[in-house]
Each structure stands twice: as C-alpha cells, then as structure tokens.
Amino acid sequence: MDDKLCERLRTAAEAYRPDRERMLARVERGMAEGPSARTPLGPLPWLRVVGATAAVCGVLAVGAYAATSAGGGQTRGGQAAVSPVPSASASAQAAPGRVPELRTEDGPLWADGAVDPHSNAYWAQSNVTLRTTQPLSSLTVELRIAQTGGVNTTGSWRSLPEQDFTVSVQEEGGFLVYRWTLKPGRTVPAGTHTFAGQYNHAEGDRSADGDYFTANAARSTGQQVSVGDNFTSDH
Missing domain, CATH: 2.60.40.290 (Immunoglobulin-like)
Known part of the structure; x- marks a missing residue:
C-alpha cells in the first residue's frame, strides 16, 4: 500500500506543467513594486508538489525501516511479528521403532x-x-x-x-x-x-x-x- 501511494504522488508531480509566462509576469511585477511593497514569494506550486511527494515517501520509508529493524519481520497489528524459534524438545522428534528391545x-x-x-x-x-x-x-x-x-x-x-x-x-x-x-x-x-x-x-x-x-x-x-x-x- 505504501509503495502505491508514493508512485501516485510521483506521477502527479511529473504530470504537473508550470505556467512559465505567468511566473515571469509575477516576478517582474514584484520587482517593479519595490522591496517594501513586495510580498515574499512562497514556494512555487510545482516545487510544493515535488516537496510533498518527497516528504511523504521519506516518512513512509523511514517508518517501514524502523518497524522491520525492530521486529525482524513483517508487521502485524502495528507491532513487528517475530517468527517463533522452535524449542529443542519440539524439534527433536524420534520416530518410535516398531520392534521393541528384546532379549533371546x-x-x-x-x-x-x-x-x-x-x-x-x-x-x-x-x-x-x-x-x-x-x-x-x-x-x-x-x-x-x-x-x-x-x-x-x-x-x-x-x-x-x-x-x-x-x-x-x-x-x-x-x-x-x-x-x-x-x-x-x-x-x-x-x-x-x-x-x-x-x-x-x-x-x-x-x-x-x-x-x-x-x-x-x-x-x-x-x-x-x-x-x-x-x-x-x-x-
């Protein structure tokens, strides 16, 4: 599910096409108004999309790595699922023979x-x-x-x-x-x-x-x- 979300965000970022003429007009208008009247420019729209994509994917990647490192396996119910280690008594299974020990x-x-x-x-x-x-x-x-x-x-x-x-x-x-x-x-x-x-x-x-x-x-x-x-x- 996390990989699919990252892929969708990347696709949206790549599909975005900025309006170059509108951006240049906004810059020229700000220079003409002078430093005192100019409103600080925030991040451009396409930069905001790309930044959000990177941030979300980065958080998901770090979270997945932390859960995997802590549990050593897949997560289940918010906790790392650790595979049980069989005990020596459970793994040692001696098949009983059909003929008992006998003496002649x-x-x-x-x-x-x-x-x-x-x-x-x-x-x-x-x-x-x-x-x-x-x-x-x-x-x-x-x-x-x-x-x-x-x-x-x-x-x-x-x-x-x-x-x-x-x-x-x-x-x-x-x-x-x-x-x-x-x-x-x-x-x-x-x-x-x-x-x-x-x-x-x-x-x-x-x-x-x-x-x-x-x-x-x-x-x-x-x-x-x-x-x-x-x-x-x-x-």
Missing part, C-alpha cells in the same frame, strides 16, 4: 524366531522356537506379523498339546497377532517347543523386518521370565 535368553528360557524356508511368493510361515530347562507354570506366546500388504491368516500350530492352550488370531495396530496362552493348571515341560503362524501375503518377496515375537512365562517357583526376537529373513 532369560533364566531357564531361550527363544528364536525365523521364517520357514518353505515359504513362497504368496504364503509364509513364521516359527517361534522356545527352549526351557525348567517346567513352566504359565506361558503366553505372541507372534506379530506386520501388515505389509495382503497379510491374512491361514492357520497356526504348536508342538505342545492343543488342549493345553487357548489360541487367538486378530489384527492389532498394524499387525496380525497370533497368541497362545497356557491354560490354568497346565504345565510346559522342560525341552524345545515350536509355535508357528501361517499367512498369505501380497505377491513377491515379503520383508519380515517388522515382525517379532514375545514369550512371557513363570517357573514353577513363580519367578517371571520373558524373551523375544525379531525376524530378518525376506520371503
């Missing part, structure tokens, strides 16, 4: 996870292997398959007796989750045991980098132990 051994319990070598471009099986050196009075195994496209269950199995476990499969937070829970009063004997989840997936080699499992158990003494692992094979 805890007390008598050891675990491993692997994609079955018989998996193909349309179907896969993920195997969870548990080995315990002591009987377990409780056990919950969770196998999480990341939804990478077209993932849906085709079944599951375990090497331990079927009647000893409650089994469920459902979608949770972007994962297909297989869950095996030991029924109350049952016991997992010492030894090596397998839990497997089977599923279809989108055609092609599927990355299992986002898949993982956890196993939470209790010894016969009541002490809690937990293990887990992630899958890194591509099928």
